Amino acid sequence: xxxxxxxxxxxxxxxxxxxxxxxxxxxxxxxxxxxxxxxxxxxxxxxxxxxxxxxxxxxxxxxxxxxxxxxxxxxxxxxxxxxxxxxxxxxxxxxxxxxxxxxxxxxxxxxxxxxxxxxxxxxxxxxxxxxxxxxxxxxxxxxxxxxxxxxxxxxxxxxxxxxxxxxxxxxxxxxxxxxxxxxxxxxxxxxxxxxxxxxxxxxxxxxxxxxxxxxxxxxxxxxxxxxxxxxxxxxxxxxxxxxxxx
Ligand code: G3P
Ligand code: MG
Numbered sequence: 001x002x003x004x005x006x007x008x009x010x011x012x013x014x015x016x017x018x019x020x021x022x023x024x025x026x027x028x029x030x031x032x033x034x035x036x037x038x039x040x041x042x043x044x045x046x047x048x049x050x051x052x053x054x055x056x057x058x059x060x061x062x063x064x065x066x067x068x069x070x071x072x073x074x075x076x077x078x079x080x081x082x083x084x085x086x087x088x089x090x091x092x093x094x095x096x097x098x099x100x101x102x103x104x105x106x107x108x109x110x111x112x113x114x115x116x117x118x119x120x121x122x123x124x125x126x127x128x129x130x131x132x133x134x135x136x137x138x139x140x141x142x143x144x145x146x147x148x149x150x151x152x153x154x155x156x157x158x159x160x161x162x163x164x165x166x167x168x169x170x171x172x173x174x175x176x177x178x179x180x181x182x183x184x185x186x187x188x189x190x191x192x193x194x195x196x197x198x199x200x201x202x203x204x205x206x207x208x209x210x211x212x213x214x215x216x217x218x219x220x221x222x223x224x225x226x227x228x229x230x231x232x233x234x235x236x237x238x239x240x241x242x243x244x245x246x
Contacts, residue, residue, distance in 0.1 A: 003207050006233040008112050008144055009038035011243040014217050016042035016054060016102070018240040022087035023063060024054040026097050029105050036244035039112035041149075041216075041236050044099050045120055046127050051075035052099035052134055055083075058120050062086070064096065071120035099131065103138035113139060113146040114214075114236070116171070117155045128158030136163040149192050149214075156186045169214060175202060180209055190214055195227060195235075203231050218242075 017028015020035070024042050032040055043056045048071055060066035064081040066073070075098070084094025097105075099115075106113050115135055119127035132148060139146045149169040150156045156168055169190035170183050175197045183191060190212035193202070198215060206213045216236035218224050224235055224242060237243050 003210055003212055003233075006212055008114075008147060008234060010234050011037065011245055012039045012041050012114050012214070012234055012236045013037045013240065013243045014041050014236045014238045015056060016040055018243060019219075019238045020240050022084045022091050022094060024056060024097070025083055025091070025094050026101060026105050027084065027091055027094050029102065029111070030109075032240060032243065033109040033111055035240040037111065037240065038243075039114060039234075040106060041114035041116060042102060043116045043118040044127075044131050045118050046071060046123055046130060047075040047078050048072055049074040050126070050130060051078075052127075052131050053078060054097045054099065054102055056118065069120065071123060099134055100138060103135070107139065107142060110143075112142075112144045114169075115146050115148050117148060117150040117152065117159060119150075119152055119155050124152045124154035125158040128152070128155030129162040131155075132159035132163035132166055136166055147190070149190075153182055153186065156188065160186055169212075172197070180205075183209065183211060190233070192216065192236075195223065195232075198227065198230060198232070200230055207231065 013032040015023035017023050020031045021028035042054050044052050064083045066081045083096045084091030117131050135146045149171050151171040168188045169192045170188045171192045191206050192214040195215040212233040214234045215232050218235045219239045
């Protein structure tokens with residue numbers, strides 16, 4: 001089987017902001033847009049009261065002035081945290097964005113979305129279902145649909161059931177032999193594999209299965225060139241200088 005032409009931009013800015021701004025913030029997405037990027041990847045989880053918002057870690061300490069598990073607080077409390085000062089005083093008071101706020105900014109600036117479903121422990125199914133349902137509504141009518149991705153098979157299964165029309169990608173931190181069975185069971189359109197795990201044989205096997213191949217996180221032009229030559233369809237990067245190439 002051969003894969004259809006890849007329908008999204010080939011460069012994707014990692015964690016919402018790349019290297020110029022605190023990760024998973026509106027400031028980062030805005031700077032990515034100004035740098036010429038066309039697509040942004042960001043991490044979404046649920047607050048205690050079920051609001052989807054952007055944060056990478058299960059806990060608040062690394063990238064906010066909050067403490068403890070991120071899904072222990074309601075959205076009202078989360079929305080008051082500072083998610084920018086840890087990166088630089090210039091970004092002090094930058095808030096955690098809701099998924100709705102992020103979608104509005106991306107739509108306003110014509111950026112495509114790669115929404116990574118990042119459930120807190122035990123919240124795989126409800127996070128997958130809620131994020132997918134909200135994405136179907138928030139990105140309706142955009143030229144390209146959002147690409148939903150996750151390391152969590154349970155979250156992707158719930159996303160498939162909640163919004164089967166949205167494309168999905170299975171994230172793999174490490175290559176394993178179950179990848180094809182999982183991809184078929186989840187009806188994903190793509191595999192998203194850490195670039196150090198890529199080999200020519202794996203690229204061929206993924207394309208042979210009719211799936212696109214995305215890879216992360218590639219921050220230098222030489223590595224990118226080698227991966228393009230292998231046939232990778234899209235690369236996720238922190239480097240806005242690369243992502244600005246479109
Ligand atoms: O989507 C690729 C990448 O975002 C996965 O890793 O840990 O940065 O979410 P992580
Ligand atoms: Mg991510």
